Amino acid sequence: MGWTTKARVPMPGVLVQQRILGCCWHATSALSRGGRMVVVDVPELTVREVNEATARFSGARLIGEGEHARVYRASLRTGKAAAAKRLVGYHWSWPQRGPPARVHRVAADLRVLLYEFADMGTLHDALHLHGDRPALSWAQRVRVALDAARGLAYLHGFATAAGAVHGEVRSSKVLLFPGFRAKVADGHNMFHQPDLELGYAQVRHASAMAYLSPECFSTGRMMPKSDVFSFGLVLLELLTGAKPFDDTDREDCCYLWSWAAPFLAEGRVEECIDPKLGDQYPRAGALELATIAVQCLQKDPTSRPSMDTVARLINCDIIMRDQHGRRLL
Numbered sequence: 001m002g003w004t005t006k007a008r009v010p011m012p013g014v015l016v017q018q019r020i021l022g023c024c025w026h027a028t029s030a031l032s033r034g035g036r037m038v039v040v041d042v043p044e045l046t047v048r049e050v051n052e053a054t055a056r057f058s059g060a061r062l063i064g065e066g067e068h069a070r071v072y073r074a075s076l077r078t079g080k081a082a083a084a085k086r087l088v089g090y091h092w093s094w095p096q097r098g099p100p101a102r103v104h105r106v107a108a109d110l111r112v113l114l115y116e117f118a119d120m121g122t123l124h125d126a127l128h129l130h131g132d133r134p135a136l137s138w139a140q141r142v143r144v145a146l147d148a149a150r151g152l153a154y155l156h157g158f159a160t161a162a163g164a165v166h167g168e169v170r171s172s173k174v175l176l177f178p179g180f181r182a183k184v185a186d187g188h189n190m191f192h193q194p195d196l197e198l199g200y201a202q203v204r205h206a207s208a209m210a211y212l213s214p215e216c217f218s219t220g221r222m223m224p225k226s227d228v229f230s231f232g233l234v235l236l237e238l239l240t241g242a243k244p245f246d247d248t249d250r251e252d253c254c255y256l257w258s259w260a261a262p263f264l265a266e267g268r269v270e271e272c273i274d275p276k277l278g279d280q281y282p283r284a285g286a287l288e289l290a291t292i293a294v295q296c297l298q299k300d301p302t303s304r305p306s307m308d309t310v311a312r313l314i315n316c317d318i319i320m321r322d323q324h325g326r327r328l329l
């Protein structure tokens, strides 16, 4: 069984699911209403082929696990790798209206999203799982920040047509590809319907809660500016190398924003920069990026810039130059 669906031609910065097997996903068609999206047919893939590509979702193919899904490496017949995200025990908490509500009405055992395979994993792992991989350089951090900002700006660009909001912006949703190109994946709340309470109820673990904006806590509502707040935390993560919420020392749970705010307010960026960068970063560029993060993290959503503005602010000459004045990207 496979649904004939369409996929957007991937634009740098956004990763969208190509197909759900076993349930019908309406995001693609709804998002295409904006008229700014190119829609293409993707090759039909049957459940049998997906089973074959993942060795029947064998443990050996498991590459990651989230709250709602297990992710497997799939080898397609074309020779390409894909990430097959199998939804497990997932209860769609969409309200019974609007396009996503249709998902409720389709019963199926196998619900799989196929994604382009992110060869270099997630930004979260690149920043926080050390192992023997080298720390991200300043240039790589800037590349990732710009791509992710552009991806979200692109998504928000549909706000007037279909009302797109990601709703789960965090470093584990930023996937990395060769050359440290980044794409923002997932986005369970692709439809922004201003009066609906979305997202907050879906986010249960503390590390994900740390990315939520104040208005999400107070109203449970998601809006594009809530994504901007979450993105501000991703920027802080890139700058400091620290997690938005770290309870390693449970006595003294640390919220990154509360810790970094006093330094950033006084322009003391060097006191909170990721020590793994050593002195291999431009102070002026880091300060500029920190200033953008602070703007994103404003308590009042109306004081935050739009994602489009954030992307343009990042792409400025100060940030695009290294400590020797050489162009980074």
Ligand SMILES: Nc1ncnc2c1ncn2[C@@H]1O[C@H](COP(=O)(O)OP(=O)(O)OP(=O)(O)O)[C@@H](O)[C@H]1O
Residues within 6 Å of the ligand: 063, 064, 065, 066, 067, 068, 069, 070, 071, 083, 115, 116, 117, 118, 119, 121, 122, 172, 173, 175, 185, 186, 208
């Ligand atoms: N397209 C992909 N390519 C390669 N690896 C992926 C891809 N998508 C997800 N993964 C891996 O699978 C893991 C789990 O992904 P998932 O999106 O389910 O989790 P999460 O963001 O950690 O959790 P949750 O959304 O449940 O809070 C990721 O941390 C990543 O390591």
